[in-house]
Amino acid sequence: MSQVLIExxxxxxxxxxxxxxxxxxxxxxxxxxxxxxxxxxxxxxxxPDLGYLHTGMEKLAEHKxxxxxxxxxxxxxxxxxxxxxxxxxxxVEKMLELEIPPRAQYIRxxxxxxxxxxxxxxxxxxxxxxxxxxxxxxxxxxxxxAIMQLFEAVSGGRMxxxxxxxxxxxxxxxxxxxxxxxxYCDALPGALAEFDTLLTGNPIxxxxxxxxxxxxxxxxxxxGISGPTLxxxxxxxxVRRANxxxxxxxxxxxxxxxxxxxxxxxxLVRRDEMKESxxxxxxxxxxxxxxxxxxxxxxxxxxxxxxxxxxxxALIYHFLITCEGFPVPKGExxxxxxxxxxxxxxxxxxxxxxxxxxMHVRGPSFINLQAxxxxxxxxxxxxxxxxIGSIDIVLGEVDR
Amino acid sequence: xxxxxxxxxxxxxxxxxxLEHKVQWGExxxxxxxxxxxxxxxxxxxxxxLEFNFLSDLTAVDxxxxxxxxxxxxxxxxxxxxHHRLRLKVTLDEGERAGTVSTVWKTxxxxxxxxxxxxxxxxxGHPDLRRILMADDYEGHPLRKDFPLxxxxx
Numbered sequence: 001m002s003q004v005l006i007e008x009x010x011x012x013x014x015x016x017x018x019x020x021x022x023x024x025x026x027x028x029x030x031x032x033x034x035x036x037x038x039x040x041x042x043x044x045x046x047x048p049d050l051g052y053l054h055t056g057m058e059k060l061a062e063h064k065x066x067x068x069x070x071x072x073x074x075x076x077x078x079x080x081x082x083x084x085x086x087x088x089x090x091x092v093e094k095m096l097e098l099e100i101p102p103r104a105q106y107i108r109x110x111x112x113x114x115x116x117x118x119x120x121x122x123x124x125x126x127x128x129x130x131x132x133x134x135x136x137x138x139x140x141x142x143x144x145x146a147i148m149q150l151f152e153a154v155s156g157g158r159m160x161x162x163x164x165x166x167x168x169x170x171x172x173x174x175x176x177x178x179x180x181x182x183x184y185c186d187a188l189p190g191a192l193a194e195f196d197t198l199l200t201g202n203p204i205x206x207x208x209x210x211x212x213x214x215x216x217x218x219x220x221x222x223x224g225i226s227g228p229t230l231x232x233x234x235x236x237x238x239v240r241r242a243n244x245x246x247x248x249x250x251x252x253x254x255x256x257x258x259x260x261x262x263x264x265x266x267x268l269v270r271r272d273e274m275k276e277s278x279x280x281x282x283x284x285x286x287x288x289x290x291x292x293x294x295x296x297x298x299x300x301x302x303x304x305x306x307x308x309x310x311x312x313x314a315l316i317y318h319f320l321i322t323c324e325g326f327p328v329p330k331g332e333x334x335x336x337x338x339x340x341x342x343x344x345x346x347x348x349x350x351x352x353x354x355x356x357x358x359m360h361v362r363g364p365s366f367i368n369l370q371a372x373x374x375x376x377x378x379x380x381x382x383x384x385x386x387x388i389g390s391i392d393i394v395l396g397e398v399d400r
Numbered sequence: 401x402x403x404x405x406x407x408x409x410x411x412x413x414x415x416x417x418x419l420e421h422k423v424q425w426g427e428x429x430x431x432x433x434x435x436x437x438x439x440x441x442x443x444x445x446x447x448x449x450l451e452f453n454f455l456s457d458l459t460a461v462d463x464x465x466x467x468x469x470x471x472x473x474x475x476x477x478x479x480x481x482x483h484h485r486l487r488l489k490v491t492l493d494e495g496e497r498a499g500t501v502s503t504v505w506k507t508x509x510x511x512x513x514x515x516x517x518x519x520x521x522x523x524x525g526h527p528d529l530r531r532i533l534m535a536d537d538y539e540g541h542p543l544r545k546d547f548p549l550x551x552x553x554x
Contacts, residue, residue, distance in 0.1 A: 051533035058518075059542055063549055094425055221453050221480060224507025235480060237454075242483045331424045334457060334476045334487065345457050345476065362457040362476075370510045399533055 015039055023052050027130045027385040030395030041380050046373040053399040061359040065325035066092050066166055069356065074160040077365065077397035079122055082115035083339040085164040090245055091335035091346040092166045095328050098297050102289040104168040105247040110181065110284035113277040118147040119340035120270045127389040128199055131208050136198050143191050146184055153177060167301035168294030178285045185282045192274060209264035213375040213387035216261055223371040227342025227364050228269045229391050233261035239338040251280050263390040300326045325354035341365050341392050363397040401449060401484050403428040414440060429487040437490050438499040444477060445504055452477035452486060458511035460519045464545045469493045471521055492521060500526040518543035
């Protein structure tokens with residue numbers, strides 16, 4: 001029996017009630033369970049219970065060669081698979097001291113920003129759905145589908161692209177891809193304006209979100225909150241700006257921030273962030289450099305097929321990399337990137353072998369979820385749904 | 401503040417409490433004496449010029465049942481104001497406890513629960529040290545190196 005239940009049963013005349021929310025509640029965005037103690041409709045205590053989706057990714061990574069880990073990480077935050085892959089390959093590349101050609105960097109930036117839009121679009125749809133704005137869901141998934149089709153064209157996969165590799169990319173972009181991306185950039189503002197008419201001015205949506213789930217800047221930092229949730233509390237911390245990686249310093253974009261720190265502010269930050277991401281995507285597509293998509297490091301990066309078929313040394317390296325992988329120098333790195341939910345950090349320890357000795361992912365969903373009780377206690381039961389939605393968790397990443 | 405300046409400042413302040421320091425790939429790592437960890441964290445959070453107000457990450461590494469000391473608890477600190485990072489480490493043997501930093505940064509609470517769940521490392525003074533990802537009645541700590549990949553059940 002749960003601790004809370006025992007406490008309540010000790011006092012039979014207590015007016016408190018324990019309500020079990022999840023793990024199959026549609027508004028918990030996955031298999032999250034929250035033990036809520038209620039006094040009437042007020043939340044007195046909230047205890048999140050996680051682990052229903054724990055798949056042991058960190059343990060598994062210790063038994064996989066570096067390039068194979070990418071396929072596991074795709075499945076972690078499955079709305080931000082490009083971002084997860086990027087964090088990991090950048091960490092490995094830092095250890096190998098590889099220089100990534102500009103074209104590969106730009107393609108990475110373009111795709112991770114498209115992924116951020118896709119992630120935010122899913123979020124905006126489900127968040128609207130949670131709060132009763134059902135049509136939002138249909139409009140948002142239409143937008144997401146367009147991005148999924150772009151991912152499919154580039155990598156063959158929609159949810160799990162596994163497109164990035166240590167040292168570059170698995171393939172170059174298909175013909176006409178940049179045109180399709182630019183067409184999408186032209187179409188997106190119209191869709192975002194539609195979202196505005198559905199949610200931003202919607203009086204019911206605003207009543208349910210304004211002033212709800214408040215978190216001050218100080219508290220948010222103390223709780224380790226990052227990403228849009230932190231920026232809605234007035235802290236302009238974005239890893240892309242604070243510690244630029246993968247040539248983000250060459251792009252022109254703003255960091256949307258709000259000072260209210262409530263559910264509505266988080267909504268506005270994400271809405272504005274989609275516009276900024278679109279700006280980055282457009283800049284990347286318009287200024288796409290030409291050149292190689294892989295670093296020149298034959299021991300770590302697979303050669304092109306044509307070279308492999310015609311040159312002996314390329315064939316030998318191909319054989320070595322596919323059979324044994326590649327050794328990574330002894331040491332450790334922590335590489336943070338800005339995922340769609342916040343600071344996504346990959347901590348890697350190598351013992352000099354061809355598999356990570358230890359891999360740990362700082363999942364922003366996991367950390368952001370921790371502050372949930374601080375945001376819901378004292379509020380109403382119905383607001384719990386709004387607050388869970390506003391911190392944008394993906395249980396694949398919470399439980400890993 | 402760059403890593404050299406950080407290192408000089410911290411060496412002056414902590415002297416022999418720093419058991420080891422290392423700069424690799426531009427990242428500074430300090431190994432601290434176990435009992436000086438929590439006071440050091442308070443100092444690092446509050447001292448002007450450092451202000452590591454954001455605990456990015458907290459995790460552990462198991463160097464295997466034969467290694468001495470067996471575990472390392474790793475803290476990744478970040479300053480939102482100054483945009484600099486620092487990594488702290490403490491080493492522990494089987495059964496030894498680290499001080500909790502959940503009193504310094506609230507976010508450490510779940511991190512430490514995760515480390516306890518996955519490695520069986522206990523944190524002195526932690527307000528609510530329970531398993532977090534595995535079931536309450538689960539036996540063993542999955543991220544230990546002597547824990548088989550497929551678990552004990554099959």
